[in-house]
Amino acid sequence: MPHRWRPFTxxxxxxxxxxxxxxxxxxxxxxxxxxxxxxxxxxxxxxxDRTQPGLSLKKDRGTTMTHDDxxxxxxxxxxxxxxxxxxxxxxxxxxxxxxxxPRCINRIARTIPxxxxxxxxxxxxxxxxxxxxxxxxxxxxxxxxxxxxxxSAWLNALEGVFAKLTRRHLKYGVCRSVRxxxxxxxxxxxxxxxxxxxxxxxxxxxxxIIAARKRGELLAKLPARPVFCLLEADxxxxxxxxxxxxxxxxxxxxxxxxEVTPMTLGSTLSDLWHRFQGELFPALAEAVGPLLETHxxxxxxxxxxxxxxxxxEVWTGPGRPREDxxxxxxxxxxxxxxxxxxxxxxIDRLKVDPTLRRLCGWSRxxxxxxxxxxxxxxxxxxxxxxxxxxxxxxxxxxLGDTLIGHVSRDxxxxxxxxxxVPKPKAGTPNRKRGRPRKGAERTKEPGRLERQANGMDLDExxxxxxxxxxxxxxxxxxGVLEAWRGYKLHIDTADCxxxxxxxxxxxxxxxxxVAIPLAMMTAxxxxxxxxxxxxxxxxxxIYQMSERLGHVPIIDVNPRRDxxxxxxxxxxxxxxxx
Numbered sequence: 001m002p003h004r005w006r007p008f009t010x011x012x013x014x015x016x017x018x019x020x021x022x023x024x025x026x027x028x029x030x031x032x033x034x035x036x037x038x039x040x041x042x043x044x045x046x047x048x049d050r051t052q053p054g055l056s057l058k059k060d061r062g063t064t065m066t067h068d069d070x071x072x073x074x075x076x077x078x079x080x081x082x083x084x085x086x087x088x089x090x091x092x093x094x095x096x097x098x099x100x101x102p103r104c105i106n107r108i109a110r111t112i113p114x115x116x117x118x119x120x121x122x123x124x125x126x127x128x129x130x131x132x133x134x135x136x137x138x139x140x141x142x143x144x145x146x147x148x149x150x151x152s153a154w155l156n157a158l159e160g161v162f163a164k165l166t167r168r169h170l171k172y173g174v175c176r177s178v179r180x181x182x183x184x185x186x187x188x189x190x191x192x193x194x195x196x197x198x199x200x201x202x203x204x205x206x207x208x209i210i211a212a213r214k215r216g217e218l219l220a221k222l223p224a225r226p227v228f229c230l231l232e233a234d235x236x237x238x239x240x241x242x243x244x245x246x247x248x249x250x251x252x253x254x255x256x257x258x259e260v261t262p263m264t265l266g267s268t269l270s271d272l273w274h275r276f277q278g279e280l281f282p283a284l285a286e287a288v289g290p291l292l293e294t295h296x297x298x299x300x301x302x303x304x305x306x307x308x309x310x311x312x313e314v315w316t317g318p319g320r321p322r323e324d325x326x327x328x329x330x331x332x333x334x335x336x337x338x339x340x341x342x343x344x345x346x347i348d349r350l351k352v353d354p355t356l357r358r359l360c361g362w363s364r365x366x367x368x369x370x371x372x373x374x375x376x377x378x379x380x381x382x383x384x385x386x387x388x389x390x391x392x393x394x395x396x397x398x399l400g401d402t403l404i405g406h407v408s409r410d411x412x413x414x415x416x417x418x419x420x421v422p423k424p425k426a427g428t429p430n431r432k433r434g435r436p437r438k439g440a441e442r443t444k445e446p447g448r449l450e451r452q453a454n455g456m457d458l459d460e461x462x463x464x465x466x467x468x469x470x471x472x473x474x475x476x477x478x479g480v481l482e483a484w485r486g487y488k489l490h491i492d493t494a495d496c497x498x499x500x501x502x503x504x505x506x507x508x509x510x511x512x513x514v515a516i517p518l519a520m521m522t523a524x525x526x527x528x529x530x531x532x533x534x535x536x537x538x539x540x541x542i543y544q545m546s547e548r549l550g551h552v553p554i555i556d557v558n559p560r561r562d563x564x565x566x567x568x569x570x571x572x573x574x575x576x577x578x
Contacts, residue, residue, distance in 0.1 A: 019148060044075075047181035052066050072178065088158075325377065328378075406531075414504070515542045
């Protein structure tokens, strides 16, 4: 649930295990004929009075108080909890310094019979380790200090009493002076010693704590924002960082120098999945909550495409800095993984799914950007062709050195809810009616395929293709004509089932004008032998481009395009025959 969260702090004390074992041993099995004390301080407790009195109590209305208060001074409470019976000894001081701490210890020492050894559990505070305190400790040999590890105040048993004191009085109480605050604290301590004091019992398993801390040392290595890193050392480390915690997956690196056969994309995905299942997902589930199958697919996609490397590294203009652009880019991928139709659906999902929110890089709901920010970022990603660049890099990395047998080229319908853009009416050229004069030839504007074959580069071909929403129609595999409103996605697919290149155009664009750009994009990423296409690509320019790239075109016959194609394939003239 989004409103339920639990903070944590990882101790970086190198002697954490030794100190934990020592203190837990005092709780569980204290030394014979010795006193074990848990000593702590609550510094700068404020004597607060509300600026206005609360409303009178009545039915169906709880206690009321103003949001602001008047401060009447502070006090510091030094206290000690006797582990054997649970009683508390308190001493007030005006300040929290190393001078006041020995005075508190002396008062506590007067309540303990002479000659009895005393083991005191203290927080890792500079006040407790001052040189004057060490001198006092050398003059009192029966005292032994046991200091908790850094960021581990929860090991001090007195923290529970302080929490109860805060809940019962300090949070909602009214004190008009420091003396009144001190009297209220003494009253709470006396009430505790009279009615609630009981021996302190430690129940947590130290081995579980040590194992959790070791796991945290492995996870908390990366910065707060998600990054993907590859460190060359005695081992390879691939990392993911989410929210305030980061995760490492450590894989042994092969030390042999033999040539390694490149892995196919399917083998790479399978290897990643097995590693995630065994090492990363359990750590993620413990840190951010239960992982659903969609969360696992999302994490796998993030590690596979490494979107952070494709977002602009330097922020020099208006807009959010790079860190937020990375989180927005991960949200862009999450929208595709979950199949969310609109940005509003994505924001609603992030608000109710804390696991997804932390995986994207936002710790709190208030950090989620607005719908307008998402839309501007998504438009920026689209203009910079972020999905195309990620896809091209992934294909080149996994299949760049692999020989592909067949590349299948086809298109599919992409339905949209947008309003179709009306097509501009083509103007009729002014020319004389009837047949041309004898010896005169009527000039014919070159078609899109002819212009592409006459020297257009790839960017010009892609920019010339319409990309607005309109109506389209196409026969399906059963020969049934289907109409839709939206776009058309043209795909080059390898014989292993992996899409190699894609181009999105208007729904009304014919398949043939996209064949040459697709062929050039695919040829720049992989090496293949054959180009497989249906009858929609039966054009001489496509044949010629395929052969120019060193491929063998295998294209179905289109009887309506070429009269020669009505003959059998063995009688059909090959490409280049005039």
